[in-house]
Amino acid sequence: MIVPRLIERKRDGGTLTASEWRxxxxxxxxxxxxxxxxxxxxxxxxxxxxxxxxxxAFTDAMLSSGARLDLSDMSVARLDKHSTGGVxxxxxxxxxxxxxxxxxxxxxxxxxxLGHTGGTLDKLEAIPxxxxxxxxxxxxxxxxxxxxxxxxxxxxxAPADKKxxxxxxxxxxxxxxxxxxxxxxxxxxxxGLTGLVLDIKSGSGAFLxxxxxEIELAKTMIELGADRGCPVVAxxxxxxxxxxxxxxxxLEVRESIEFLxxxxxxxxxIVTSALGxxxxxxxxxxxxxxxxxxxxxDAIMSGRAAERFRAIIAAQGGDPxxxxxISLLPSAPVQIEYRAARDGIVQHVTPRPIGHGVxxxxxxxxxxxxxxxxxxxxxxxxxxxxxxxxxxxxxxIHAADNAGASIGRGVLEEAVAIGDAAVExxxxxxxxxxxxxxxxx
Amino acid sequence: MIVPRLIERKRDGGTLTASEWRxxxxxxxxxxxxxxxxxxxxxxxxxxxxxxxxxxAFTDAMLSSGARLDLSDMSVARLDKHSTGGVxxxxxxxxxxxxxxxxxxxxxxxxxxLGHTGGTLDKLEAIPxxxxxxxxxxxxxxxxxxxxxxxxxxxxxAPADKKxxxxxxxxxxxxxxxxxxxxxxxxxxxxGLTGLVLDIKSGSGAFLxxxxxEIELAKTMIELGADRGCPVVAxxxxxxxxxxxxxxxxLEVRESIEFLxxxxxxxxxIVTSALGxxxxxxxxxxxxxxxxxxxxxDAIMSGRAAERFRAIIAAQGGDPxxxxxISLLPSAPVQIEYRAARDGIVQHVTPRPIGHGVxxxxxxxxxxxxxxxxxxxxxxxxxxxxxxxxxxxxxxIHAADNAGASIGRGVLEEAVAIGDAAVExxxxxxxxxxxxxxxxx
Numbered sequence: 001m002i003v004p005r006l007i008e009r010k011r012d013g014g015t016l017t018a019s020e021w022r023x024x025x026x027x028x029x030x031x032x033x034x035x036x037x038x039x040x041x042x043x044x045x046x047x048x049x050x051x052x053x054x055x056x057a058f059t060d061a062m063l064s065s066g067a068r069l070d071l072s073d074m075s076v077a078r079l080d081k082h083s084t085g086g087v088x089x090x091x092x093x094x095x096x097x098x099x100x101x102x103x104x105x106x107x108x109x110x111x112x113x114l115g116h117t118g119g120t121l122d123k124l125e126a127i128p129x130x131x132x133x134x135x136x137x138x139x140x141x142x143x144x145x146x147x148x149x150x151x152x153x154x155x156x157x158a159p160a161d162k163k164x165x166x167x168x169x170x171x172x173x174x175x176x177x178x179x180x181x182x183x184x185x186x187x188x189x190x191x192g193l194t195g196l197v198l199d200i201k202s203g204s205g206a207f208l209x210x211x212x213x214e215i216e217l218a219k220t221m222i223e224l225g226a227d228r229g230c231p232v233v234a235x236x237x238x239x240x241x242x243x244x245x246x247x248x249x250x251l252e253v254r255e256s257i258e259f260l261x262x263x264x265x266x267x268x269x270i271v272t273s274a275l276g277x278x279x280x281x282x283x284x285x286x287x288x289x290x291x292x293x294x295x296x297x298d299a300i301m302s303g304r305a306a307e308r309f310r311a312i313i314a315a316q317g318g319d320p321x322x323x324x325x326i327s328l329l330p331s332a333p334v335q336i337e338y339r340a341a342r343d344g345i346v347q348h349v350t351p352r353p354i355g356h357g358v359x360x361x362x363x364x365x366x367x368x369x370x371x372x373x374x375x376x377x378x379x380x381x382x383x384x385x386x387x388x389x390x391x392x393x394x395x396x397i398h399a400a401d402n403a404g405a406s407i408g409r410g411v412l413e414e415a416v417a418i419g420d421a422a423v424e425x426x427x428x429x430x431x432x433x434x435x436x437x438x439x440x441x
Numbered sequence: 442m443i444v445p446r447l448i449e450r451k452r453d454g455g456t457l458t459a460s461e462w463r464x465x466x467x468x469x470x471x472x473x474x475x476x477x478x479x480x481x482x483x484x485x486x487x488x489x490x491x492x493x494x495x496x497x498a499f500t501d502a503m504l505s506s507g508a509r510l511d512l513s514d515m516s517v518a519r520l521d522k523h524s525t526g527g528v529x530x531x532x533x534x535x536x537x538x539x540x541x542x543x544x545x546x547x548x549x550x551x552x553x554x555l556g557h558t559g560g561t562l563d564k565l566e567a568i569p570x571x572x573x574x575x576x577x578x579x580x581x582x583x584x585x586x587x588x589x590x591x592x593x594x595x596x597x598x599a600p601a602d603k604k605x606x607x608x609x610x611x612x613x614x615x616x617x618x619x620x621x622x623x624x625x626x627x628x629x630x631x632x633g634l635t636g637l638v639l640d641i642k643s644g645s646g647a648f649l650x651x652x653x654x655e656i657e658l659a660k661t662m663i664e665l666g667a668d669r670g671c672p673v674v675a676x677x678x679x680x681x682x683x684x685x686x687x688x689x690x691x692l693e694v695r696e697s698i699e700f701l702x703x704x705x706x707x708x709x710x711i712v713t714s715a716l717g718x719x720x721x722x723x724x725x726x727x728x729x730x731x732x733x734x735x736x737x738x739d740a741i742m743s744g745r746a747a748e749r750f751r752a753i754i755a756a757q758g759g760d761p762x763x764x765x766x767i768s769l770l771p772s773a774p775v776q777i778e779y780r781a782a783r784d785g786i787v788q789h790v791t792p793r794p795i796g797h798g799v800x801x802x803x804x805x806x807x808x809x810x811x812x813x814x815x816x817x818x819x820x821x822x823x824x825x826x827x828x829x830x831x832x833x834x835x836x837x838i839h840a841a842d843n844a845g846a847s848i849g850r851g852v853l854e855e856a857v858a859i860g861d862a863a864v865e866x867x868x869x870x871x872x873x874x875x876x877x878x879x880x881x882x
Contacts, residue, residue, distance in 0.1 A: 007613030011487065035477035040612035043484035046452065171481035172448030 011044040018057035025061035042173035050178035062186035065160035071192035077283035083199035085117035087351035088242035093256040097309035100148035116355030126250035126374040130318030181220040195282030203240030205351025236431035244268035248377010332375040332398035344418040357411030452485040459498035466502035483614035491619035503627035506601035512633035518724035524640035526558035528792035529683035534697035538750035541589035545724040557796030567691035567815040571759030622661040636723035644681030646792025677872035685709035689818010773816040773839035785859040798852030
């Protein structure tokens with residue numbers, strides 16, 4: 001294997017064989033191929049793509065670089081949900097206890113926030129004491145006992161992907177569909193799932209703002225899963241405005257708890273229950289979409305979903321009382337109301353500046369080594385097309401200090417505009433993609 | 442300067458400003474930008490190219506990363522020739538003493554062989570004692586004294602280019618026109634030239650086998666030179682067969698000495714004198730092509746060119762007696778005749794397998810750290826369209842041992858074919874490219 005020749009072949013539009021990919025990923029993991037050769041190859045992949053066979057081999061090589069959760073002796077279905085990442089996206093926090101409560105095991109492996117999107121692990125750590133660094137063995141025990149474990153990518157799982165992801169982040173090679181697909185699927189397949197639901201965000205705040213590329217990404221992951229005994233269904237959901245009313249780690253935990261207690265904002269309810277229904281259907285735990293929605297409603301209104309969240313929090317070292325008393329969550333010392341400057345109709349609530357705004361307030365990361373202030377962020381009480389009067393409170397800034405509050409005001413001035421006409425927004429759930437079909441909803 | 446953002450901008454078809462390129466090259470030279478980011482950027486440049494302004498800034502940043510020969514107080518013209526690299530290309534060895542003898546200073550900076558093409562520095566070192574590691578100060582003194590210095594790229598000259606070139610070689614990012622142009626011109630401009638002649642090889646053995654890309658490369662270098670007070674003229678010459686009758690370091694020195702003594706093979710004479718004439722014209726040392734050719738003929742036939750080569754060899758620590766007695770050059774212990782297997786017409790003498798064959802015999806490098814056996818190579822006594830009879834000696838293999846001789850036979854079987862019909866070959870000198878014109882000759 002002469003690496004520069006492999007790079008040149010990919011660069012010139014050729015393909016590498018499955019065994020070349022295997023050998024390459026193995027050698028890279030072992031430190032025998034330097035980062036500078038791998039990053040040049042990654043950039044060539046960005047431009048040239050990968051064939052299906054190459055993506056398969058690449059995924060399998062990353063998967064086999066580490067350990068996997070062996071859940072094959074579990075009798076219940078194992079489902080996870082993966083989102084391509086958005087602003088205000090706290091769906092995982094809600095679905096994990098809700099779906100587990102309905103008899104489906106949820107071995108959920110999540111990431112940390114980077115750039116304008118938040119990460120589930122950071123949000124969970126806003127719960128005092130909550131630990132996400134479970135070993136695979138501990139996660140397995142917890143799954144048997146309470147049907148859910150919320151973990152990060154341990155060093156055991158797909159270490160080649162972990163090393164590659166850090167390199168991609170540093171070299172402008174993140175946004176390549178085969179690389180994204182292989183990265184996500186190698187980790188998800190290591191969870192021992194019997195099914196996976198993808199939340200493909202569309203709109204300006206999405207990771208890949210072009211819808212056709214998002215759909216291509218979904219199809220690639222669906223094919224990778226189908227061939228490996230893990231059926232995948234994807235929904236395309238709106239990310240032209242933040243999801244729900246909160247952006248920021250502790251604030252999103254608060255909104256998730258309110259959801260589990262039966263008080264969700266409408267948009268978050270629609271997106272979360274659509275994704276949850278797909279999980280229940282893939283698991284064979286619901287007979288129809290209607291049945292799935294009824295089961296979820298019942299689990300919430302009966303208090304069982306909230307109770308399951310208490311159990312998960314307790315199992316992972318957190319204070320379960322936060323579910324009953326959200327004042328136990330960390331809160332920002334400075335909370336400032338932000339008011340509408342005029343009468344009118346909200347024209348847009350743009351997710352990217354808000355996501356970057358949370359980072360600017362200290363609540364996210366510019367690099368993986370940054371510390372995160374879990375308390376800060378925004379309550380945003382309006383949506384595009386909300387009718388407001390001058391002086392109405394349209395947002396609350398949660399900041400560490402007055403300087404942060406001032407940054408927050410600037411962010412909201414950029415992200416929220418008030419005008420006179422109604423505006424078009426994306427449907428909350430626009431497409432359902434399965435193996436072989438893209439259905440417009 | 443956030444490097445991943447710069448990489449993404451180039452990747453997505455944008456441009457970097459002159460000051461961004463300056464800062465980036467400076468930081469890379471200083472070790473503040475890691476190789477893995479630079480190689481991803483180089484691959485993005487491979488796909489996206491560079492604007493003229495970017496190539497300018499990139500070239501200037503590499504040029505200013507090191508020292509330059511300050512020859513501005515020299516009264517005579519300073520010319521160099523650069524070839525894009527071919528098999529059997531010993532033109533530099535001949536032109537350096539020949540043009541210096543005609544009153545033009547030749548500060549010639551050359552490279553080592555890599556891949557299928559040889560390097561002038563290796564060839565020179567086949568002369569017992571010859572040293573090419575002159576400092577810039579020593580080169581300057583020698584230029585004043587005998588009008589020529591044959592040196593390598595010292596650590597002083599364009600160190601950023603030296604570091605980048607090694608990275609490009611390891612990452613499949615060599616063949617990008619702006620990168621090639623900037624690399625060559627940053628070194629050539631550091632020589633303090635008043636003019637430069639480019640030998641752009643075309644055909645299957647050329648560095649970039651597509652002629653239009655070769656012409657684009659020439660035009661880019663011509664523009665870079667023109668703007669920096671160094672007029673450049675390029676000739677496109679044939680590399681669909683080796684140039685001259687020898688391939689291999691000591692063998693090519695032998696052929697160069699025979700040339701300077703008045704016994705050149707026809708093809709080598711035509712290409713060398715065409716390039717030499719352009720050097721003399723650019724220097725103002727000849728009034729016309731005819732005048733230039735007459736001057737060169739006279740310098741050779743009078744023995745003055747050979748005498749100048751003796752002086753250069755002596756100045757650089759070599760044994761000048763090789764010019765009178767080629768048996769002083771190192772020679773291979775095994776020399777085997779290779780004969781035509783049938784009557785017929787030579788169909789092709791393919792340069793790449795022969796170039797790679799010299800490497801396989803030990804006479805070239807796979808990586809820059811390989812040692813080179815200067816003795817080995819091929820005499821190839823036929824050209825495409827030569828008429829041969831079965832049993833005629835058509836080549837001599839020069840090898841270190843019998844195993845090498847056997848490799849050499851395999852190489853010649855691949856590279857030389859005998860058939861029945863005449864074949865088309867490229868004209869030896871096909872195009873003359875100047876600032877603003879591409880003239881077909």
